[in-house]
Amino acid sequence: MNIVVCVKQVPDTWAERKLKQGDATLDRESVDGLINELDEYAIEEALQIKEAHEGEVTVLTMGPQKASESIRKALSMGADKAVHLIDDALAGSDVLQTSYALAKVLENIGFDLIVLGAESTDARMGSMAAMLAERLSVPQLSLASKVEINGTAIKVNRQSEDGYWQVEAQLPAVISVVEKINEPRYPSFKGIMAAKKKPMQVMSCADAGIDTSLVGLANAATEVVDFTERPPRQAGTIVKDEGDGGNKAAEFLVTQKFI
Amino acid sequence: MDFGETEERQALRTAVAEIARSFGPAYYAAHAAERKPCDELWAALGEAGFIGVNIPEEYGGGGGGLTDLALVCEEIAAQGTPLLLLLVSAAISAGVISEFGTDEQRKTWLPGLAAGTSKVVFAITEPDAGSNTHRLSTTAVRDGGGWRLSGSKYYISGVDEAEALLVVARTGEAGPKGPRLSLFLVRTDAPGLARHLLPVDVLLPERQFTLHFDDVYLEPESLIGAEGDGFRQVFHGLNPERITGAAMAVGIARHVLTTAARYANDRQVWSVPIGAHQGVAHPLAKAKIETELAALMTRQAAWQHDHGQPAGESSNMAKYAAAEAALAACDAAIQSHGGNGLSSEYGLMPYWGLARLMRIAPVNREMILNYVAQHSLGLPRSY
Numbered sequence: 001m002n003i004v005v006c007v008k009q010v011p012d013t014w015a016e017r018k019l020k021q022g023d024a025t026l027d028r029e030s031v032d033g034l035i036n037e038l039d040e041y042a043i044e045e046a047l048q049i050k051e052a053h054e055g056e057v058t059v060l061t062m063g064p065q066k067a068s069e070s071i072r073k074a075l076s077m078g079a080d081k082a083v084h085l086i087d088d089a090l091a092g093s094d095v096l097q098t099s100y101a102l103a104k105v106l107e108n109i110g111f112d113l114i115v116l117g118a119e120s121t122d123a124r125m126g127s128m129a130a131m132l133a134e135r136l137s138v139p140q141l142s143l144a145s146k147v148e149i150n151g152t153a154i155k156v157n158r159q160s161e162d163g164y165w166q167v168e169a170q171l172p173a174v175i176s177v178v179e180k181i182n183e184p185r186y187p188s189f190k191g192i193m194a195a196k197k198k199p200m201q202v203m204s205c206a207d208a209g210i211d212t213s214l215v216g217l218a219n220a221a222t223e224v225v226d227f228t229e230r231p232p233r234q235a236g237t238i239v240k241d242e243g244d245g246g247n248k249a250a251e252f253l254v255t256q257k258f259i
Numbered sequence: 260m261d262f263g264e265t266e267e268r269q270a271l272r273t274a275v276a277e278i279a280r281s282f283g284p285a286y287y288a289a290h291a292a293e294r295k296p297c298d299e300l301w302a303a304l305g306e307a308g309f310i311g312v313n314i315p316e317e318y319g320g321g322g323g324g325l326t327d328l329a330l331v332c333e334e335i336a337a338q339g340t341p342l343l344l345l346l347v348s349a350a351i352s353a354g355v356i357s358e359f360g361t362d363e364q365r366k367t368w369l370p371g372l373a374a375g376t377s378k379v380v381f382a383i384t385e386p387d388a389g390s391n392t393h394r395l396s397t398t399a400v401r402d403g404g405g406w407r408l409s410g411s412k413y414y415i416s417g418v419d420e421a422e423a424l425l426v427v428a429r430t431g432e433a434g435p436k437g438p439r440l441s442l443f444l445v446r447t448d449a450p451g452l453a454r455h456l457l458p459v460d461v462l463l464p465e466r467q468f469t470l471h472f473d474d475v476y477l478e479p480e481s482l483i484g485a486e487g488d489g490f491r492q493v494f495h496g497l498n499p500e501r502i503t504g505a506a507m508a509v510g511i512a513r514h515v516l517t518t519a520a521r522y523a524n525d526r527q528v529w530s531v532p533i534g535a536h537q538g539v540a541h542p543l544a545k546a547k548i549e550t551e552l553a554a555l556m557t558r559q560a561a562w563q564h565d566h567g568q569p570a571g572e573s574s575n576m577a578k579y580a581a582a583e584a585a586l587a588a589c590d591a592a593i594q595s596h597g598g599n600g601l602s603s604e605y606g607l608m609p610y611w612g613l614a615r616l617m618r619i620a621p622v623n624r625e626m627i628l629n630y631v632a633q634h635s636l637g638l639p640r641s642y
Contacts (some may be wrong), residue, residue: 076270089334188273192267249518 001055001149002048003172004111005100006132007039007074009067010122017122023217024224025092026122028066035070040077040184041177045147046115048182053149058109062090062101068200071192075195076187077163082198083109092217095123096110099131101215103209106136113154114174114219118204129176139169146179268330271309272335275334278303283508284339284514288606289466296420297464300340303377304331305375310345314353318369324565325350325499329506336510338516343507344378344466346621350503351496352379352425355442359484359492368423368444375568377422379444380498382470383493390626392427392490393438397472399428404431406477408443411470414620418454418468421447427493430486442490443481445557451475461612476506498560498570500621501578505557508581508617511610514551519543521593522599532606533595542591549584556580560572570637578617579627585614 011017015031046057061076062085071082085105087139093101106114114136133140139158145164157164159178184237187195205212212231213219239248253259263270268571288296304310310328311570314320317469321327332345346509353372356365356379371377388394397410408428418424425446433441445452452475523534533539560573589611591599600607619623630637 072270073273074265076274147341186278186303186307187270188311189274189323189327192270193321193323196267196268202435 001049001053001111002058002110003049003055003115003120003255004060004106004109004113005039005042005074005079005115006128007043007044007059007061007070007117008036008120008122008186009033009061009070010036010120011065013037013121017096017223018229019227022052023034023092024227025217027252028064033066033069035073035121036117038121039070039074040117041179041181042115042117043074044079044182045175045177046113047185049113049115049147049149055112058083058111059106060105060109061085062093062098062105064091073187073194075198075200076191077185078191080198082200083203084200085203085205085248087210087212089212090210092220093215094220094222095125095127095131096221097219099128099135100244102128103207104137105203105209106132108203108208112171113149113169114138114172115160116174116176118176118178126176129174129213133174136172136174138172138174138177140174140177141167141169144175144177147175147177147181151212185211197242206247271312271327271330272334274307274310275304275331276338277308278307279335279338279340282338282340284415284606287340288603288609291462291609292603294466296417297340297342297466298420300335300341301344301375302618304335304342305373306311308373310349311369313349313354313357313367314373315357315365318357318365320353320369321373323445324561325354325502326558326561326565328499329503329532329561332503333506333513333554333557334509336507337513339514341507341590341610343463343510343613344380344420345500346500346507347416348372348378348421348504350499351381355425355483355492355496355554356444358495359442360613360616361480364480364483366438367497369528371422378417378420379423379425380415380421380596381415381496382415382445383427384414385411386413389457389488389527390623392440392493392523393433394494395427395429395438395440397426397428399430399477401441402551404479406443406479408445408472408475408477410472412472413457413467414469415470416454416513417465418470422566422612423447424470425496427484428489429487436448439487440487440493441571442483442489443477444483445472445475445477445481447565449475450475453457459490461616462609464618497562497621501574502557502560502564502570504617505560505574505577506551506622508578508614509554509557510564510587511543511614511617512546512553512581512585515585515592515607515610516543516550517546518594518605519588522605523595539595544586545616546588546591549580549587552581553577553584572631575622575627575630578622579624580633581622582614582617 011031018027020027057079058078060080141156143159145159147155148155154184285513311320312323399408401405426443430441451473453471455469556577560577562568599605
């Protein structure tokens with residue numbers, strides 16, 4: 001089975017994340033990048049599927065040179081090869097354009113199953129699985145907390161607020177996974193040493209047949225019109241307990257609509 | 260000259276740090292307070308292949324070198340979870356068995372050491388022979404094909420966690436080049452071997468023991484390497500111990516300096532964070548410089564060892580510098596925290612204790628100064 005995991009390099013969630021003055025795109029230079037956390041669950045799931053059914057796991061990422069760090073991590077976890085879509089024309093692409101670009105690459109490299117993390121920690125659109133499924137005309141099974149594959153049939157538990165739905169489809173398909181699905185493995189020493197020797201294909205827009213007039217900040221369907229820096233944290237209210245501390249705490253919770 | 264770190268080593272750092280961070284300083288402090296080994300951390304690192312990075316691949320290891328092992332030691336400590344037994348089980352025992360063991364001995368011992376499922380600790384120090392190995396009195400005498408071992412060892416770390424000991428024993432009269440020493444692998448449950456806890460007031464998860472060997476029978480295959488060649492073989496293990504010790508000390512320093520910098524940025528007593536006061540900032544900055552210098556020398560020593568070059572001088576210097584840097588860093592970090600520096604909540608004291616230990620062991624500061632005075636500067640021998 002040919003499994004492709006789409007991963008995204010995002011700014012470290014512990015760092016202070018900022019938009020750039022000027023074009024209002026994410027400032028990727030001033031913070032450390034790392035692999036989007038939910039994508040690690042996607043990689044783990046792909047590896048488990050491969051281990052149970054045989055096949056090959058390919059990691060696909062779109063992003064600047066720095067994104068190769070995330071590819072390296074995925075390869076050291078055990079993925080077999082990688083494709084890095086890198087082109088200046090892609091800078092500032094929104095989710096619609098990114099799904100178009102990734103779909104082009106996926107058509108090129110072929111797939112039986114595409115695995116994604118349910119959302120990224122930076123943009124948090126959570127819509128890539130749906131968009132890829134639409135563009136590639138394959139079923140999507142999103143928010144999976146469990147995946148079962150039997151021949152060409154795929155069955156997932158789709159997480160919802162009250163429980164889960166059981167959703168079935170035929171491969172090829174796109175799935176997105178939630179945190180509950182597994183426990184991602186750590187890269188091993190052997191995995192790290194082997195990562196460099198694994199094939200990594202670098203693709204440009206031209207290689208993938210991506211029309212550059214449809215991608216990039218200038219052609220995006222959505223535009224960030226304005227933004228303001230997050231205000232500094234306000235000092236909290238100190239309630240002095242003079243026998244009525246409980247009431248005062250309750251009053252505070254009422255004003256904040258917690259109770 | 261290339262001071263860069265390869266992508267693999269950067270990835271190794273990240274991966275090791277990620278595992279150690281999931282345990283973290285609170286885990287370490289709790290285990291130190293209870294004198295309980297950090298088994299879970301050891302197992303997790305072993306499973307990912309990081310405990311056995313320096314063991315040959317054919318015996319289940321990573322096929323890397325001491326540079327990789329030192330990096331593992333440093334990074335684990337830098338996350339606030341130093342593992343003292345890496346210095347003995349991984350650096351000395353695995354190294355000596357890989358280098359001098361027979362194929363059979365390697366097959367018996369290395370896979371477990373590589374996987375992190377077993378430990379072999381090192382027993383050289385004796386009550387009457389500390390830094391002076393010429394005075395070792397634990398003796399092995401021939402008994403048929405095997406041996407009988409008698410004598411005592413003390414300050415042996417981690418005997419309770421180990422499957423076996425790598426024991427340095429006398430196997431004949433001293434020659435012109437020093438005592439005839441040999442190395443033996445002795446199972447910790449061997450009949451005739453008694454252990455007694457040796458209480459120390461340093462907060463460590465690892466425990467120290469006094470050992471008594473009362474006519475302990477050793478099978479012929481217990482001997483590691485050539486009989487009487489123990490002195491040279493032991494020295495093969497001592498540089499790795501110093502280098503990994505230095506790496507661990509560098510990691511401790513990095514951890515406490517990060518902790519102190521965070522505290523000094525947040526804590527405000529007057530109108531500015533205390534880190535703005537030079538009385539707080541400068542000792543931390545000075546310790547940071549000393550730490551980075553020690554890290555450089557540690558890397559050089561590991562590189563020399565891995566390239567088969569003489570690494571005695573640099574290993575000694577690295578261990579000296581790293582222990583001093585770690586101690587300075589702990590002291591400055593504690594001072595920056597004021598009263599909180601001594602509290603259990605802030606958990607700095609266990610690192611101070613370990614850093615203080617590193618000034619004494621595996622070789623003490625004064626013996627290093629003796630070595631450098633004599634060998635690097637050509638001054639007269641002092642003892």
